[in-house]
Amino acid sequence: MLRGKKIVLGITGSIAAYKACYIIRGLIKAGAEVQVVITPAGKEFITPITLSALTQKPVISDFFSQRDGTWHSHVALGLWADAMLIAPCTASTLGKMANGVADNMLITTYLSMKAPVFIAPAMDLDMYQHPTTQENMKKLQSYGNQIIEPQSGFLASGLEGKGRMEEPEKIVEYLDQWFANTSLSSNHLPLTSKRILITAGPTYEKIDPVRFIGNYSSGKMGFALAEACARQGAEVELIAGPVSTSLTSHLSSLASIHRTDVESCEEMYQAATRLFGSCHAAILCAAVADFRPETIASEKIKREKDDLVIRLKPTRDIAAELGKMKRADQRLVGFALETNDEQQNAQGKLERKNFDFIVLNSLRNKGTCFQSDENQISIISRQGQKDFPRKPKNEVAIDIVNELASIL
DSSP: OTTTTTTEEEEOOSGGGGGGGHHHHHHHTTEEEEEEOOOOOOOOOSOHHHHHHHHOOOBSSBBBBBTTOOOOHHHHHHHHHHHEEEEEEHHHHHHHHTOOOOOOOHHHHHHHHSSEEEEEEHHHHHHHHHHSHHHHHHHHHHTTOOOOOOOOBOOOHHHHSSTSSOOOHHHHHHHHHHHHHHHHHGGGTTTTTOOEEEEEEEEEEETTTTTEEEEOSHHHHHHHHHHHHHHOOOEEEEOOOOOGGGGGTTTTTTTTEEEOOOOOOHHHHHHHHHHHTHHHHHHHHOOOSSSSEOOOOOOOOOOOOOOOOOOOEOOOOOHHHHHHHOOOOOOEEEEEEEEEHHHHHHHHHHTTTTTTTEEEEESTTTSSTOOEEEEEEEETTTTTTEEEEOOHHHHHHHHHHHHTTTTE
8 A cells, every 4th residue: 555655754863773774675665655854863873875775866854955055845845745754763853753843854844744654763761661752752642643663572681672663564564554544444534425616815807917906815724625625535626816836736646636726706707617516515715806907908007197097897706606506415615704793794695695604714813814824713604603713724624624524
């Protein structure tokens, strides 16, 4: 089950670092692609040249390349990988991971990792048994990380071999089995066999060839929703407005997300009405412009007088149209960004647009709307209102998708 999987292998400063070569060989033999990230201490035990020869990839150790200043993006690695394996993992690295001490490339990669993380500790018995180490491992496990330890074996002293790194072939076998079990259980994910339409980002309504009417939407919330749906088993039709370049490669490793890029409301309207009929649900997260210029200048408008009048006309109402199209077996989720009378305005929109529920957020909650990484929402339906605390947008997306899954 490792064929085609992308694995980030973290190597730390342990005498067991040489065993990483055997882990790499086992992963590659099983069909995986391996990218090594090594700590400065790790390079004291094994050379990057050896590791690079095995992976056929440059080894990443520093934030910047020593030769040309090229930046190594830990965020990109976090999105690229299907799993991260840290083997060997020293007590020092365990402590840094558990407490967010991001002082090297390996830890920043770990903190940015979207995929599951597996940790193979390597240290002497006394360090392993120390309450601090045990507490750090418990903390990491509570974060969802998996600790790979030897199931049997003995040290020279006769004590059970706790702290010794598990053998390379067993580590590879562990990852292979984990992917196999994940594949078997994927048929039981809440949105398996469901097809979800998601709109994300802003729309740009042209004034002339170089100017437009738009808004500050970054697309982060919509992209987080697409990922959450895909990870719960859905096929996702993502219609994305003109989002920032930092999002253009996001989700590329998730084959179940099919992305359509648009610019204007009209383009988003055409794509949404075309795709909605084949979907089980739609989440309308895009910040669509309500008005567009009545005419679009064919050439750049020159500054020739003190004022400029631009006549606007309404854009197509995507939500209202999908609300009319919605069948009894389909679900429709809307968003409401309000500045005043939030609940009343959202409730009215819920009824007018024929939504099953609406996600409300407010510009009064500073740092939770456009371009931010966090959000604070309420979910309003005909059954009532659920209020959620402020969270990162990827966690907010899970709350919204869980609500959708409960009514599909």
